Amino acid sequence: MKYSISKENYLKAIFHLQNENGVVTTNELAAALLTKPASVTDMLKKLKAQRLLIYEKYKGFKLNNEGRKVALQIIRKHRLWEYFLVEKLQFGWDEVHEMAEELEHFTHKKLIDRLDTFLNYPKSDPHGDPIPDSNGKFDQQQKQISLPHLSLHRTAKVLAISPQTKEILELLQHKNILIGTKIEVKKKFSFDDSLELKVNNRTAVTISAAVAKSILVNDDQ
Amino acid sequence: MKYSISKENYLKAIFHLQNENGVVTTNELAAALLTKPASVTDMLKKLKAQRLLIYEKYKGFKLNNEGRKVALQIIRKHRLWEYFLVEKLQFGWDEVHEMAEELEHFTHKKLIDRLDTFLNYPKSDPHGDPIPDSNGKFDQQQKQISLPHLSLHRTAKVLAISPQTKEILELLQHKNILIGTKIEVKKKFSFDDSLELKVNNRTAVTISAAVAKSILVNDDQ
DNA sequence: TATTTTTTTTAGATTTGTCTAAATTTAATT
DNA sequence: AATTAAATTTAGACAAATCTAAAAAAAATA
Numbered sequence: 479m480k481y482s483i484s485k486e487n488y489l490k491a492i493f494h495l496q497n498e499n500g501v502v503t504t505n506e507l508a509a510a511l512l513t514k515p516a517s518v519t520d521m522l523k524k525l526k527a528q529r530l531l532i533y534e535k536y537k538g539f540k541l542n543n544e545g546r547k548v549a550l551q552i553i554r555k556h557r558l559w560e561y562f563l564v565e566k567l568q569f570g571w572d573e574v575h576e577m578a579e580e581l582e583h584f585t586h587k588k589l590i591d592r593l594d595t596f597l598n599y600p601k602s603d604p605h606g607d608p609i610p611d612s613n614g615k616f617d618q619q620q621k622q623i624s625l626p627h628l629s630l631h632r633t634a635k636v637l638a639i640s641p642q643t644k645e646i647l648e649l650l651q652h653k654n655i656l657i658g659t660k661i662e663v664k665k666k667f668s669f670d671d672s673l674e675l676k677v678n679n680r681t682a683v684t685i686s687a688a689v690a691k692s693i694l695v696n697d698d699q
Numbered sequence: 700m701k702y703s704i705s706k707e708n709y710l711k712a713i714f715h716l717q718n719e720n721g722v723v724t725t726n727e728l729a730a731a732l733l734t735k736p737a738s739v740t741d742m743l744k745k746l747k748a749q750r751l752l753i754y755e756k757y758k759g760f761k762l763n764n765e766g767r768k769v770a771l772q773i774i775r776k777h778r779l780w781e782y783f784l785v786e787k788l789q790f791g792w793d794e795v796h797e798m799a800e801e802l803e804h805f806t807h808k809k810l811i812d813r814l815d816t817f818l819n820y821p822k823s824d825p826h827g828d829p830i831p832d833s834n835g836k837f838d839q840q841q842k843q844i845s846l847p848h849l850s851l852h853r854t855a856k857v858l859a860i861s862p863q864t865k866e867i868l869e870l871l872q873h874k875n876i877l878i879g880t881k882i883e884v885k886k887k888f889s890f891d892d893s894l895e896l897k898v899n900n901r902t903a904v905t906i907s908a909a910v911a912k913s914i915l916v917n918d919d920q
Numbered sequence: 921t922a923t924t925t926t927t928t929t930t931a932g933a934t935t936t937g938t939c940t941a942a943a944t945t946t947a948a949t950t
Numbered sequence: 951a952a953t954t955a956a957a958t959t960t961a962g963a964c965a966a967a968t969c970t971a972a973a974a975a976a977a978a979t980a
Contacts, residue, residue, distance in 0.1 A: 520968080536975060592789065705937060737939070
């Protein structure tokens with residue numbers, strides 16, 4: 479029941495990728511993990527041997543039930559640590575990812591459950607991503623849409639940023655767009671799909687299409 | 700400036716051993732790390748090559764300044780995590796060692812300094828061991844003596860337990876002997892050097908010589 | 921469908937930390 | 951001082967995770 483750091487990272491990456499496409503390819507995963515396809519193939523064999531993966535040569539792969547369960551526990555650890563680092567240790571939401579990335583691998587179930595209690599069972603991390611509970615279940619989530627799909631002049635609340643690169647987070651931090659921030663789309667420019675926003679009912683801010691796509695807001699019709 | 704988990708554990712173990720004897724031997728260290736002398740020799744070469752160690756073949760070894768500095772930072776991390784686990788997550792003092800043992804290797808300086816602040820700069824961990832500050836300095840410590848050296852009928856306070864095996868901690872927990880507990884030696888039996896104690900001015904408790912040696916109390920004459 | 925390109929896998933090497941067994945050095949004992 | 955015993959080091963091997971280069975399979979294109 480104990481997996482190496484490397485294996486845990488593979489499981490987590492596969493989990494995230496298959497949530498987008500259903501099935502994952504070797505090259506895709508290699509890119510996500512900043513490693514080589516040959517290394518991925520090696521590891522896939524091991525994960526399959528440990529019955530965490532559905533995989534046939536040349537056919538792509540995905541997690542089975544057990545693999546998904548393990549991945550969710552790691553994600554739980556990651557997000558609870560992020561919450562702790564921001565809420566208790568006063569780190570910025572854009573600087574906690576790497577730290578959580580390490581801590582998640584050295585946190586036994588008992589420890590993370592106590593941390594969860596200490597933090598009072600938060601439902602989402604500082605980036606707005608949902609935190610699985612002790613059994614690996616997500617809370618009922620609000621329906622999310624990305625900013626380009628939000629109708630003009632409807633005010634919505636930022637729920638998450640995805641993907642969360644250091645660079646995007648830095649940019650949003652600077653423009654005062656955080657989880658929970660109120661946003662209204664004032665104008666869409668078809669020339670480059672950039673958007674002009676009203677942030678927190680006050681400042682006017684312009685963002686590119688790329689940035690807009692990464693901002694997820696609530697969609698309550 | 701980044702060392703492997705294994706190297707960090709070697710440095711920490713050498714630090715503790717040389718505090719008792721000045722110089723450390725291969726067999727001694729192998730026993731402390733539950734590994735083989737041959738493995739120790741291999742690692743010593745690497746640590747020497749990295750200039751963390753003073754070492755000549757067949758002559759024993761000890762940390763140099765740099766090695767000591769690194770060891771102290773790891774010990775700081777370990778003890779702060781222990782404090783956190785007991786004070787904030789409500790673990791027992793006898794169950795936090797293993798967890799801290801893992802976390803200590805994945806905690807960057809910036810993180811541990813913030814944790815220190817969050818915990819309000821504790822001076823010692825749940826076992827009474829002093830926590831080095833951000834620069835690796837210990838606070839002025841009270842002079843400690845082990846229980847067999849405490850004069851009869853003088854009340855003293857438990858400052859630390861050393862060494863801290865799971866087994867001793869469990870035994871002491873059971874007998875209600877904790878850091879801070881008041882102890883008076885009522886009787887010394889020369890037959891087996893066992894002691895009869897009064898604990899917290901109330902209960903009478905008998906402990907063996909082995910246990911007594913591991914209990915450190917304050918020595919203010 | 922045949923050929924080219926892309927993707928994936930295999931083969932073999934490398935690094936880190938470990939091991940066992942054998943050799944060497946130092947310490948202890950006769 | 952010679953011999954035995956203990957401690958330490960060397961030599962060679964192994965497992966995990968990675969890599970490069972080459973081979974094989976699948977997909978795309980002509």
